[in-house]
Amino acid sequence: MLMAAVTALLFGPLLTGLVVYLLPSRRLRDIGPVVLAIGLLGPLWHLGTEVVGAGPLVLALGGHFAPLGIELHVDGLALAMLWLTGIVALAVNVYVSASLPVDAHFPATGFRALWLILWSGLNALFMAADLFNIYVMLELTALAAVSLVVVSRGPEAVSAATRYFLFALAGSLFYLLGVALVYGQTGLLSLRVLETSSWGGPVSLLALGLMTGGLAMKAALFPVHAWLPRAHAVAPSAASAALSALVAMAGAYLIIRLWLGPFAGHWPQALAQGMAALGTAGIVYGSIQALRQSRLKLVIAYSTVAQLGYLLLIFPIASLLAWQGVVYHALSHGLAKAAFFLAAGNIIHLLGNDRLTSLSRRDHRLAGSVMVMALSGISLSGLPPSGGFLGKWWLINAALESGQWWWALAAAAGGLLAAAYVFRVLRHALAEPHPDAARDAPIADNLPRRMFWPPMLLALGAVALGFAGQLLSPVIRIGLPTGVGG
Amino acid sequence: MSGILAFSLTAGLLFALGLYGMLTRTGLIHRLLGANIMAAAVFLFLVVLSTRATEAGADPVPEVMVLTGIVISISLTAFGLVLIRYLRAMTGQATLPRSGREGDGHSGDD
Structure with missing residues (x-):
């Protein structure tokens, strides 16, 4: 039953992507992936109850456990990311x-096809355990993600x-x-076995550096965000x-897994401080760039560079509270950022472009999308009672508890900067119509409901996460990696 | 033992060489070739690892990784070449604009 659930998550989107064209009508082809996304909530629920009930899962493909076989694992973190993927995929x-x-x-x-393949790749990446x-999964997701840009x-x-x-x-x-x-030194590939075996030394640091650098390029962490x-x-x-909420975040997710899992204790504290400093530089740089853009989607994209920087703040602190904060931040950023981009898509659909100056149309048909941007902005800038607030709150408290007030400052300043670029967008939307805007083509037509509600519900979800802290924090603590202290 | 060391150093050198090409060349084909050299370096290193004799003979795991890696590398190279051709058909050149200079062009599905 468990294996069936995992198989559905791994192969459901992939196979749907391959056969969806065989469906006879356009309408069926549009509805097919939606039905799949709703159907996959079942396996996700099943996985969730198993993990909450019985602790982290290790699934050995074909019954062969590591080091011989290939394993998949689902712990609290992976479960949270799988659910995020499922929900964003449903909305998309x-x-x-x-x-x-x-x-x-x-x-x-x-x-x-590309989007469904990407979805499968992400599910596999979050469960991969060696x-x-x-x-392999990184390459699969990268191919699909690059192609989605070419489209x-x-x-x-x-x-x-x-x-x-x-x-x-x-x-x-x-x-x-x-x-x-890593293989040369230990003869091992399994994250689980590496985490429990004793190894280390300069080669492991070199390997960690290479892997972190490579994953940072995939996650567009500052300074390889170009x-x-x-x-x-x-x-x-x-x-x-999907790219901002899930794909870029997946790279940062793997960095966190490696640093706190198999490589826990191998790195000196100075290196962790350096990583967090890079994260802070990313927060500041991304936010300032977001403030300077004249196009809505560039503002949102630079915001992703900034928001992913927070995930690196965990390394010098590495406490339970910081873990909760960072995972919560990833979840609420995923929901809010997906909502923000879909709302931008609606604005492009209505206005035909995404120039900030065109936003000042004061048209009631834009109002809903502007509200979605405001709601996701609340979460991105960490205003209570949103999920973004709770994540930052935990992170700031964890930094203060560990006596490293400067990281608390970085997190708080990042929130202020995020508020600045979100309000800049809203200011344009609420301003007197710009002279340029009059020259724009008239608004096309009404927004279909299926384009309005997904971003609205995602944004509301990002805000509602702030109320679910008590409920979700025990779940994301299931199967903590060894690098997270009490 | 010294053979392993020599091959490992060669792999390191090749990796650095490929990376240097990727970073300094402007022609996209050259950059793709740079990536190919980097990939070859990693595969060389993996093959060296597999020759470290155990009682059972050569270690098959790195060999399997090399095989999978080669397949992925070829697919990505093909994909990259198509992408470069596509870019060339559109812009007339197989180079990227400098990252700062892409400016405020069109964005989004407009």
């Missing part, structure tokens, strides 16, 4: 079921995608070299939502 599928038929700029066929398997067509899209591709290619080779070094803003801004909005 409902959204594209309405947006693809009306959007003639890119081929619906390619988009659907270093080499992670490499937008046009020289802008292809050059952004090529840049993304080069970063992803170099990143995975760095990662693979790190894997080879590809992300263009690629995420130029991709179709539904793809941007």
Whole structure:
């Protein structure tokens, strides 16, 4: 039963992506992925009850356990990410079921297949439990993600995608070299076995550095973020939502897994401080760039560079509270950022462009999307009672508890900066109509309900996460990695 | 033992060489070739690892990783070449604009 649930999550989207074209009508092809997303909530629920009831799961494919076989694992963190993927995927599928038929700029066929393959790859990545398997899944997701940027067509899209591709290619080779070094030293690939065996030394540090560098390129962590803003801004909005909320975050997720799992205790505290300093630099740089953009989707994309920086703040603190804070931050950022990008897609659908100055139309048809942006902005800037607030609150408290007030300051300052770029967007939306805006084409038509509600519900979910802290914090503590202290 | 060391150093050198090419060249084909050299370096290192004799003979796990890696590397190279051709067909050149200069072009599905 468990294996069936996992198989459904791994192969459901992949197989749907391959056969969805065989469906006889356009309407069925639009509805198919939505039905799949709703259906996959069942396996997710089953996995959830198993993990909550019986602790972290280790699934050995074909009954062969590590070090011989390939394992999949689901602990609290992986469960949280799988649920985030499931929910964002459901929203994206409902959204594209309405947006693809009306959007003639890119081929619906390619988009659907690539997105479904990406979805499978993400599910596999979050469950992967050995270093080499992670490499294969990274490549699968990178191929699908780069192609989703190309789908937008046009020289802008292809050059952004090529840049993304080069970063992803170099990143995975760095990662693979790190894997080879780990294998050379220990003869092991399984995260679980590595975590419990005693190893270390300079080779392990070199391997950790290579893998972290490679994954940072995939996650667009500062200073190897150069590809992300263009690629995420130029991709179709539904793809941007998945890329920012899930794909970029998956790289940071793996860095956290490696540092606190198999490599726990191998790194000196100074290195952890350095990582958090890079994270802080990313928060400041991304936020300042977001403040300088004149296009909505670039603001949101730079915001992703900033928000992912928070995830690196865990390393110098590494307490239970910091763990909760960082995981909660990843969850609420995922929901809020997906909502933000889908809302931007709605605005592009209505206005035909995403210039901030065009937002000042004061048209009632824009109001709903502006409200979605305000709601996700509340979570991104960490205002109570949102999920973003709770994550930052835990992170700041954890920093103060460990006596490292400067990281509390970094988290708080990042919140202020986020508020600044969110309010800048809202200010444009609420301002007197810009002279340029009058020249824009009239608003197309009404927004289909299937394009309005997914971002609205995601944004409300990001805010509602703030009330679910008591409920969810025990879940994300299941199967804590050894690197997280009490 | 010295053979292993020599091959490992060669792999390291090749990796650095490929990376240098990826970073300094502007032509995209050159950069893709740089990545290929990096991949070859990693595969060389893995093959070296597999020759460290155990009682049972050579270690098959790194060999399997190399095989999988080669398949992935070839697919990615093919994908990259298509991407570069596509870019060239659109812009007339197989280079990327400098990251700061892409400016405020079109964004989004507009």
